[in-house]
Amino acid sequence: MSSNSANGRSAISATVPIRTAIVGTGYIAEFHARAIRETAGVELAASCDANFARNEAFTGAWNIPLAFDSLGKMLQETHIDCVHILTPPDLHFSLAKTALQAGVHVFLEKPMCTSTTEADELIALAAYQDLYLGVSHNFLFSSAFERLRKAVHSKEIGPVDHITFNHFYELGQIRFGPFDNWMLRNPGNVIVETGPHLVSALLDLAGAPEALSVIADREVTLPNGAKVYRRWRTRTTVGRTAIDININFAPGFPQRTISVRGLFGSALLDFDADTCVIDQRTPLDIDFDRFKRSRAIGRQLQKQALAVLARYGFGKLKLVRRGNPYQNSIQDSIAAFYASIRNDKPLDTRIGGRTGRDVIEHCLRMIEASAIDTSSAAAARPERPALATAPTVLVLGGAGFIGKELIRHLLASGYCVRAMVRGSASALDEFRFDRLELVRGDIANRADLERAMVGIEFVYHLAHAQCKTWAEYLARDVEPTRLVGEVCLAANVKRLIYTGTIDSYYAGAKASTITEATPLDPDIHRRNYYARAKATAEDILSDMSRSQQLPLVILRPGIVIGRGGGPFHWGVGRFSENVCEVWGDGRNKLPFVLVSDVAAALVQAIEVPGVEGKSYNLVDSPLLTAREYLQDLQQRGDLKLSIIYQPIWKFYLTDLAKWAVKVVVNHPDRIRKPSYADWESRTQKVYFDCTRTRAELGWKPASDRQRMLDEGIGAALEPWLKAVE
Structure with missing residues (x-):
C-alpha cells in the first residue's frame, strides 16, 4: 500500500527514486515510458491496464517489474508515488480521484477531464491531500514553442495584434474507426480531445478568450449513427489581440502551425518541423530589406532543422537523452512535473491542474458557441x-x-x-x-x-x-x-484455416516460378518480422498437423486490394502523403488479388473435401504493374502523386545504416541484420502459378483487368474520396 499519509504527501528523499506507474498502455504509453526512463531519479515500477494481455506485452517490452489489471489492486499491493493516467478521457476523473485519495501524485494526459466540475473536484482534492496534479499539455514544451513564447512574452515582436492557430491533421478514426471510442461518441468530443493542444497554447500566449464565434461544418455521419464535424473555425479576441483557430480533421497535407503578428515583427511556428522563425524589418531599403529578411528566415530554418536532426541522431546514438520533436516535448513536460515534486516547488503553469481546468472550460465554450446538436451522440x-x-x-x-x-x-x-x-x-x-x-x-x-x-x-x-x-x-x-x-x-x-502470406517467400529477380510446392524463404530468419512470424506460425501449425492430425489448411493471399482496403497500398510502394516510393522500377506485373476473391477461396477451404494438410497461394493472373496501378489511382482520384521509382539498394543501404546505429547503441533490435533479399522481395518480380489452387479449391478469381481496376482500386478509393469532399 502507498506509504503516503492520508492527508499530505510524504517527503521524497533526494537519493530515493520516485516510484511511478502508468495506467493505460495504449499508443501514448510508449512515449511516457521512454520519457520516464530518461528522467533522472524516477523509476517506472509498474503498469496497469484492464486489458491484462496488452499490459503484459507492454511490461515485457519495457522491462517493467509489475503488471496489474486494476488501479485499486496496484495501489494496494505495491508502493507507488505517482501515476500517469493515459486512458480515454471519460475515465480520467474516477482514476485520478482514486489515486489522489490514496495519497499518490497524478499526471494526466490531456484533456484533464470531460467537465469543469470534475476538474474542480480533482484540484480541490489534490490541494487537500497536498499532492501534485499535473496535465500533459506537452506541445507547450516543444523547442519551437519555447522560442515562440519567449518572443511573445519578451515583446521581441512588439504588442501582439493577431494570432492564428492551424490544426490541419486527419483524424483517421473518422474513416477507419473504431467508431465507438469516446472521441466519436458525441460531436463535441473531438474538440475536448484535440482542442487542448490549441487552447493551452492560446492561454499561455495571450490569455483567456472573450466572446467566441464558431462555425462547425463538413458533417459526417458515422456507421453507428453518431455525427462528427471535420472542420471547426473559431474567431475570438483577447484584449486587442484577434484570434483565429482553424481545425480540420479531413485528409490532406498535415499542418500544425501558430502564426503571430506583432507591431515590430511576426513569428511562424511549425509543430511538426519543430521550427519557429522570427521575421523583422531591417534598416535597409525595401528591396534589400526583402532579400536580407528572406535570407535571415532561411538561416533560421536551416539552423533549427539541423538542430532537430542532430538531437534525433545523437539520441539514437545514446549520446544525448533526446529523440524526435514529439518525444522531446513529452519528455520535457514530464521532467518539469518531476522537478517540481523533487524540489517541492509549484508546477509550471503550462502543466498545472488549474490550466488543465481552464483549457476544458474554453473547449466546452467552443462547442457551445458552435450551436451544434450535441444530442446526436452515437445511438446505443x-x-x-x-x-x-x-x-x-x-x-x-x-x-x-x-x-x-x-x-x-x-x-x-x-x-x-x-x-x-x-x-x-x-x-x-x-x-x-x-x-x-x-x-x-x-x-x-x-x-x-x-x-x-x-x-x-x-x-x-x-x-x-x-x-x-x-x-x-x-x-x-x-x-x-x-x-x-x-x-x-x-x-x-473439423478444419482450421490459417492465413499466411506470400511475403514469406523470396520473390526477387532470382526466384523462379512459385507454386505451393515451393518452400518458404530458407533465409526467413533474415526477413522482416511480419514475414518471419507468419512463416514461424505456419511451421508450428504444420508440425501439429503432421504429428497430432490437426486438420489444417493454409492459404497465403497475395497483395490484397478492394472494398474496405486502403487505396494507397504498400504492396505497390511506400506511401507518405502524396509521395510514393515504388519498390524498384515498377514495370513487372504484381501478384494482386481482390479481397472478394480471397474470401471466396476461404469459404471453399472449408467446403472442399480432402484438402487437410495442404497449402494454397491466392494470387490472380498477372494483370497490373505498379506503374499501371498508380496511373489508374491518379486518374480515378484526380490526384497528382509524386512517384519515385526507387532502386532496392537505396532501401537496403538506409536499413543497413539504421542497423549499424542499433549495434553501436546496443539496441535490443540489433540482432536482425538487414537483408537485401528481404527488400528485393518487395518488387515481387516472381510469377505465382496458382493452378493447383484453382483446380483443387475450384477457385475462380477475377482474372479480368477492368474488374481488378474497378473493384481493387475504385472500390477502395471511394470512401477516401468521400472523406475529402
Whole structure:
C-alpha cells in the first residue's frame, strides 16, 4: 500500500527514486515510458491496464517489474508515488480521484477531464491531500514553442495584434474507426480531445478568450449513427489581440502551425518541423530589406532543422537523452512535473491542474458557441437479433479487412458465424443478422478461445498483431497461434484455416516460378518480422498437423486490394502523403488479388473435401504493374502523386545504416541484420502459378483487368474520396 499519509504527501528523499506507474498502455504509453526512463531519479515500477494481455506485452517490452489489471489492486499491493493516467478521457476523473485519495501524485494526459466540475473536484482534492496534479499539455514544451513564447512574452515582436492557430491533421478514426471510442461518441468530443493542444497554447500566449464565434461544418455521419464535424473555425479576441483557430480533421497535407503578428515583427511556428522563425524589418531599403529578411528566415530554418536532426541522431546514438520533436516535448513536460515534486516547488503553469481546468472550460465554450446538436451522440448499439441456429464457424480477426469480407461471404453462403473480437466490435455493426454472433475475447487467452469454440466445426485464424520487435511478434502473434492450434485439437474441430502470406517467400529477380510446392524463404530468419512470424506460425501449425492430425489448411493471399482496403497500398510502394516510393522500377506485373476473391477461396477451404494438410497461394493472373496501378489511382482520384521509382539498394543501404546505429547503441533490435533479399522481395518480380489452387479449391478469381481496376482500386478509393469532399 502507498506509504503516503492520508492527508499530505510524504517527503521524497533526494537519493530515493520516485516510484511511478502508468495506467493505460495504449499508443501514448510508449512515449511516457521512454520519457520516464530518461528522467533522472524516477523509476517506472509498474503498469496497469484492464486489458491484462496488452499490459503484459507492454511490461515485457519495457522491462517493467509489475503488471496489474486494476488501479485499486496496484495501489494496494505495491508502493507507488505517482501515476500517469493515459486512458480515454471519460475515465480520467474516477482514476485520478482514486489515486489522489490514496495519497499518490497524478499526471494526466490531456484533456484533464470531460467537465469543469470534475476538474474542480480533482484540484480541490489534490490541494487537500497536498499532492501534485499535473496535465500533459506537452506541445507547450516543444523547442519551437519555447522560442515562440519567449518572443511573445519578451515583446521581441512588439504588442501582439493577431494570432492564428492551424490544426490541419486527419483524424483517421473518422474513416477507419473504431467508431465507438469516446472521441466519436458525441460531436463535441473531438474538440475536448484535440482542442487542448490549441487552447493551452492560446492561454499561455495571450490569455483567456472573450466572446467566441464558431462555425462547425463538413458533417459526417458515422456507421453507428453518431455525427462528427471535420472542420471547426473559431474567431475570438483577447484584449486587442484577434484570434483565429482553424481545425480540420479531413485528409490532406498535415499542418500544425501558430502564426503571430506583432507591431515590430511576426513569428511562424511549425509543430511538426519543430521550427519557429522570427521575421523583422531591417534598416535597409525595401528591396534589400526583402532579400536580407528572406535570407535571415532561411538561416533560421536551416539552423533549427539541423538542430532537430542532430538531437534525433545523437539520441539514437545514446549520446544525448533526446529523440524526435514529439518525444522531446513529452519528455520535457514530464521532467518539469518531476522537478517540481523533487524540489517541492509549484508546477509550471503550462502543466498545472488549474490550466488543465481552464483549457476544458474554453473547449466546452467552443462547442457551445458552435450551436451544434450535441444530442446526436452515437445511438446505443441495438441488441443483436437472436441467433437462428448455433454457430458452426468461428472467425478470429473478423474485424479486419479480409475478415469482414469473409464474414460477408460466409453469411451469404448460409453459415451461422461466431466472430471473436478483442477490441471494438463497431467494425462489424453492418452485419446485423440472426446468423452472426459476436463474442469478446483474446486469442492469447486459452479460456477465451475455449469458450469461443463451443459447438464450432470450422475455425478461421486471420488475426495478427501489430508489433515492432521479434520478441513482441513471438509473444503476441506466434505463441497465440500455437494456442489456437492446441485449442482446436482439444475441441476436435473439423478444419482450421490459417492465413499466411506470400511475403514469406523470396520473390526477387532470382526466384523462379512459385507454386505451393515451393518452400518458404530458407533465409526467413533474415526477413522482416511480419514475414518471419507468419512463416514461424505456419511451421508450428504444420508440425501439429503432421504429428497430432490437426486438420489444417493454409492459404497465403497475395497483395490484397478492394472494398474496405486502403487505396494507397504498400504492396505497390511506400506511401507518405502524396509521395510514393515504388519498390524498384515498377514495370513487372504484381501478384494482386481482390479481397472478394480471397474470401471466396476461404469459404471453399472449408467446403472442399480432402484438402487437410495442404497449402494454397491466392494470387490472380498477372494483370497490373505498379506503374499501371498508380496511373489508374491518379486518374480515378484526380490526384497528382509524386512517384519515385526507387532502386532496392537505396532501401537496403538506409536499413543497413539504421542497423549499424542499433549495434553501436546496443539496441535490443540489433540482432536482425538487414537483408537485401528481404527488400528485393518487395518488387515481387516472381510469377505465382496458382493452378493447383484453382483446380483443387475450384477457385475462380477475377482474372479480368477492368474488374481488378474497378473493384481493387475504385472500390477502395471511394470512401477516401468521400472523406475529402
